[in-house]
Every structure is written in C-alpha cells, then in structure tokens.
Amino acid sequence: MSVADRVRHSEGAVRLRAKWVLPIESPPIENGEVVIEDGRITQVGKQLTPTNASHIDFGLSALMPGFVNVHAHLEYTVMRGLLEDVAFFTWIRTLTTLKTRLSFDDWVASATFGAAEMLAGGITTVADACDAGASLSALLVSGQRGIVFREVFGIDREPPIENILAALKRKIADMEEQIERHHAEERLSVGVSPHAPYTVSAPLFGELAAYANSKGYRQCVHVGESPAEVALIERGTGAFAEMYAARGIDWTTPGVSPVRYVSDTGAFDAPTLAVHVVHADKTDAELLASKNVAVAHCPKSNGKLGAGFAPVKALLKAGVTVGLGTDSVASNNSADMFEEMRSAVFTARAREQNPDALTARDALYMATLGGAKALGLDAQIGSLRHGKRADLCVVRLDGLHLTPTADDNPVAALVYAARASDVALTFVDGRVLYETGTYTMLDIARLRPAVAQIRARLFREWQKEAKRGA
C-alpha cells in the first residue's frame, strides 16, 4: 500500500519516523518522529510516547518542513529553455511578445506543470507572481499552499491609474471568488505585485500600496535586479532608458538606488516582499529592515541572467528576513530548492571571500522558516512544531552523493548535495500530494503532451520572431 493510501485510511493520528527529523527551529533529531493529525503537527521528538497512531518509517531519510518557494512565475514553465543565452533586456522583451500568443488554457497547463515539478521537489508553498491568473488555477488543483500575487504594469501616462486599479480589483475579486468556491481560503490567498521600478510609475506604486494596505494584501516587487535597472534609476541611462525614450515616456532620474527609489514612492508602506535585491548596499539593507520589507533571494536566476550577486550577508546582518526563490524556470531552469540553498551559500561565501559568510543551516532556514516569515505565514508553516500545518517532505538520503554525509550530518547532506530528485514524498495539510513519481491530485500524463504542444507552437513563433529580427 502506498504511503498516500496508508495516510488516507488511517483513523486519527499518523506517526512518521525517519533517520533524521529536522524541526528547523532546533537541531536535527536522530531517529525522530513527527505525529500528524487532522492536517496539523501534534508532536515532534525522539522516542515519542507510544500512541495508537499508525506508524510509517521512512528509514534513511530526512523528514522536514516542505520548502517555501518565495518567488516563482508558474505560468512561464512552458518557456523553460526557450529564450536562452540572450541579454536580459532582449529576454524580457521577447518574453513579453510571446506571452501574447498563449490562451488562458495554455497558461493553466503551463502553470500546472510547474506546480507538479515543485511538488516533486518538496515545495509545499509557492509565492507566485502571475500575469494571467493561471497560477491560481494551478495551485487550486495541485493542492499546494500559496500566495498568488497579481502583477501590475503601468509606466506610461496611458492607461490612467484609476483604470489600472479598477482592472486589478476585478481580477483580484475574481481570484478570491475562485478560492472561496474551492474552499481553499486556508491554503491560498491573493496579493498585489507592482512588477518593477522600470515597469511601474511612482504614482502607481503609491496607489497600489494604499490599495493593498486597505485590503490587507501583501505585495511583491522586483527591485534592484539588473545593472540595466540600476542604470535607469540611478543615472537615467542604459537599455531601459532607451526604451523609455523610444516610447516617449517621461523620466527624470531620481539619482538614488532602486531600493531607495521604490521606498520613496510609498510602495513599502504595505507589507512587501522585495524580489532579487542584487544591487543594494548597507544603507539599502537597513532601509528594507526598517520598513519590514522581506527579500526573495534567487541566486540561480541572478546568475543565469547576469544580474550579479545579492548581498545576502549584509541583508541578514541588517535584520532583513530572507527567503529563497527559484524564480521562473524560464530563467533558472529548474525548481530545485536544494540547488538554491547551495547556490546561496556558495555565492555568498565567494562574494565575501569568506567561508563563514553563510552556513548550511542559514540556507536551510531561508528555504523553510525564513521563507514562511517573508510571506507572513510563519505561524502556520516553515518548521516542525506542535500546532503548525502538516506541510512536510521526505528526502531519501541513501544516494551515493549523500553517502556517508547522511550518517552524521543531515544538514550538510541536504544543503550541499541533495537534489530535488531525492524527494520521496510531499505532504500539504497532512495529505500526500506527491509520492515517488505519482501525484494524488494532478494528471501528469495528460499535462505532458499539452505542454509539448504549446511549446512547439511557441518555438515556431520564436523562430519567426528571430528571423524577423535578423
């Protein structure tokens, strides 16, 4: 019988046992146990008092909180590997063009495939920045927890801000209605995502924050990502400035850092997750901390797009809450939180030329409880603790690459060498959603050809685009 069936058919509590249990808030427990009941964690420890709970032993595995992926664009999954090895500006422009070629159903298939990949990698919570609204459809069926931040763009005088706001309100109302209809209020919520300083005007930033605050929504903003963005905001030069000029957009350089500029618009007056924050100094870090702005650190995406190395150590030192994000798989190219953890450690240490700059424990924290805090969900998830939701993953530790590390150092095994493919099971709210290649909620056999078909169409369009451009 599968673990999913055993959990489903168990009456009352289920005892889960593994060689290593990682509560995150306290050191790893060897031969530990976690008891779950009614979707919640009721006990965590070693040699727990025997209960009548049915008992499942995962052997040489790690039982840990599911990963919290604080930044994704599930909708772009179908574009993975499509626009490779082009400059950031070309990349984002072509992406914008190709986006218009897909139907809503296409976006849903793409986003759902992305959600499936994340489940298979132990990701139980996704904070998604979505344009079409399809990410919500994906998460409604995948069973994951998440915040769906609806993206807003508006840098020009047209359309007027009130129109943008009205459209956003309609979209958000529609998303909330869907969440209610699916009785998914406990696991899904909506947010607002003013896209970035180069796509959202200062007044729009301010209005969106006021709206988010009035409704209790969180925000997500890309800020301080690329050198091109810095050039625009700090000096009024570079690729974005040229695009502004070509489109007739007025732009007076504020002459400050992207973080300071976005803050000055009032954007950070609502609870905000700042994504990337590669180009930021100590003063920016302190500003973010003072505004309670959390950071989504996406080290692989920052590398692939040539953005730079985020100052993670300075952010943590200033007291900023940092979570880890995969970003879109169109710019990564996989949703593997293990790789994000070690990329965070390796790039921070090389950047500081100091092996103490970031530890494996720091990275594991950022990928779980740090991410939960960054999303305001730490009362519900992010660590194994009595009363929290039973969002868990089981990672097999018997791979050659984890041997003999897993005998005595589970944190090093997980952070430095484990892979998404080592994940055996993923639970959300105590339900098994993924178990070694099979999904309880998703029909992967149907999704695969759908995604292939959409991709073939996109590939043809992109080849045509490229020919026109050449």
Add this chain to the structure above:
Amino acid sequence: MSVADRVRHSEGAVRLRAKWVLPIESPPIENGEVVIEDGRITQVGKQLTPTNASHIDFGLSALMPGFVNVHAHLEYTVMRGLLEDVAFFTWIRTLTTLKTRLSFDDWVASATFGAAEMLAGGITTVADACDAGASLSALLVSGQRGIVFREVFGIDREPPIENILAALKRKIADMEEQIERHHAEERLSVGVSPHAPYTVSAPLFGELAAYANSKGYRQCVHVGESPAEVALIERGTGAFAEMYAARGIDWTTPGVSPVRYVSDTGAFDAPTLAVHVVHADKTDAELLASKNVAVAHCPKSNGKLGAGFAPVKALLKAGVTVGLGTDSVASNNSADMFEEMRSAVFTARAREQNPDALTARDALYMATLGGAKALGLDAQIGSLRHGKRADLCVVRLDGLHLTPTADDNPVAALVYAARASDVALTFVDGRVLYETGTYTMLDIARLRPAVAQIRARLFREWQKEAKRGA
C-alpha cells in the same frame, strides 16, 4: 536484456540512437546515431547508412561524450560532509590530521566509492590528485579513464629535495607497474602534482618540473585558490604566513601573484594543469596561455570554501584551455558535472554582470572536449568523432525539470537543468560500466558498509579533535 549485455554479446559494431546526439565539435543532431566498434567510435550522424550493427534506441535522451572531470581527490570521498563550515585553513589542517588515521585499504574503499559516484554521473575520465596512491587502485577496478597525479609536498628544509624526489620516483614506478600488470596503459597514466605554492618550495617546484619533463609526465598544481594563499605570496601575511613562522620556515615574499610566482619557479616548464586560478588577472591569464598551462575550473568548490570567483572569461579570452573539475567531494559535496557546468555559467555571468559572459555551449565544451584538451587527451576523447574512444554517456531527458526544454534545446536542458541522477548509462572504451543503478565492474553493496564503517571511525576521531581544540 540490459544494454550492457546487448553490447557485450553483439558481434561487431553497435548502433546507438537517441533523440539528441551531441558531437560537441558540431551542433546537436536530432534523432542521431553513433556507431561503435572495438571500443571506438566509427560513425556519427543522422540516418546513417544501414549496417548490420545491432541497434539500441535510447529514446528521449542525449547521447554525448562522457564527462572529463579534470580535478578530483577520489581518496577523500569518505570525508564528504565531515568538516563542514570551517575556514579554509582549519579545514586543510584538520584534513591533514585525519588523513593519518586511515589505512591504505580504507583509502581504496573511499576512492572506489568516489569512482562509482562519478560513473553514475556520466564521468568517464578523472584527473585525480592523490596522496596515498589509492585513486589508482580505484580506477584500475572501476574501468574509467584517468590520469593519477601523485601529490608532492615539501616546503621545509627537511626532508631534502633529493629524498622527496627519490620517494616520488619509487611511488610512480610502483603505480606504472600496477598499470602494466592490469594492461591498462591505454586508459590510465600517471602524473606529478606539486601540491600548491604554500606547501611546495620554489626549488622543489623546479626539480619536479625537470623530472616530469624528462619522463614525459604531466603536472597538476593548485594555484591562486584562496585569499590566504594570495596574502602569503603577494604580501607575506595571513594564516599561511603565521603557520610558516610557527614552523620556522623561511619565507621571503616574492611580492607577485601566485601564478607569476609558480611560473618563476620553472614549474610551468613541464605540461601543467593549474587548478582553481581564482585569484589571477589578465596578465596572469596571458602568462598561463604563453606557457600552455591549462586550467581546472572548480566553481562549486571555490564557492563552498569561500575562495572567490575564477576569471573564466579572461582566461578563455587569453586563449587558456579550461576544463571543469568537481574537486574533492569533501569540498563540494557531490561529483555532479551538470552542476559544475551551470555553476560555471552562472558565476561567470554574475561576476561580469553580463549574460553573454559564458554560454551553455561554452560550459558543455569545458566539461568534455575542453577537459580532454586540458589533459592532453583530446586525440582520444572529449567529442564524438570517428576514431575516438567510445567513452559515452546517455542522459535521460524525460524529467519534468527537462520538459519541454529537451524538445528543442538539448544543450540548455543538459547545462541548465539536468542532474547526475538523469544519467542512464556510462560507457568507457565501448563497454557499459554503469546502467541505471548497477555497475558492471564495481560491487557497490560491499563498498557501502565499508565506507560507513570508516566514516564512523573518522567521525569519532574528529569529535575528539574538536574537543581537544575547544
């Protein structure tokens, strides 16, 4: 019947077919074929002329040259995850102490386990820097191709250089005898590894190069790795300088870069592979190019140990041949060439803040033909070409993380998202050595408990050491 059996029982040539064939020297071939016979590649192409060759279709997979791992320390495999999150200097000192606790048989078990992990990740050639000589024993049984560089240390006045050289000659003679006895001259050879500028004196560097030259051996030298090494060589300060003072070692700072210093000793007068080269500028890069010194780039190790980011773009621009190395799994912690490829791309791009700094193709080249050139083996391996040895790997491309990339962009799939765990088969000299979890030459079921037992002993010793230190 397994592929290994089908290949073994085939009379004459075998035709291998896959969705993507990657010759490396030319673009990927869709629905390509490779014909192998008598351990060599005889044909590569699309829709080859039908032959009587028995035919194996790998479906949605990549058929490519096996990876060339230009830098490893197989012997340290058992130390994976043991000495984590300590400064470079403490790390290398503790490693040196623990090394004395293991028997030769322990080292062989450790190295063989490492060779098994590499085979499972598609690595067909290993350039190993070895201290005890156990790496040779490992490669003799694993069936892989390789160069075993025997490490030499000697920074003090004692023992005298002639004694060091005499001991080295005995060790090398013993290794060559073993290779002959196993009739492995075609796939294994020996080399000399003067360890590093902080462990080898200038006169010893010179003598070793003269010896290597006289015998036609290649050399491997760690150079320009850590900030501590730079401090010693350029300024006579830092942790290594303090160690020298404590041990009464005379040291007059040459006041030049580590690359220049090592070059000035005459070390580069024999064919040399310089390992790491993190701290090097344009002038150093040009010096390396002028001396025909190749570089082993180990981006993950450089990150984990806080060394820094190697100037890969500058090295390539100067005309230096660059290969990729995993380094020891004690400082990495897995032998995954896919991760090394993307780490090379991501760190180069972030370092230069330019997405054009390094492409996926560049990384794939470095991991195969670049590595082969760096080891002087490019006439035999590194690409799929008529007459080269049939050292191949088959990478499954059906994982969610490779979908839909593999439909149209196999290079992006392999470099940006594939994992060592996607490798289905590894061939050396036309023989299958690894096939989805099973080895034709190695007894992994016997190796595992041996490694666990050694590790348990080492762990106890290290805990005792740590207590003594505290």
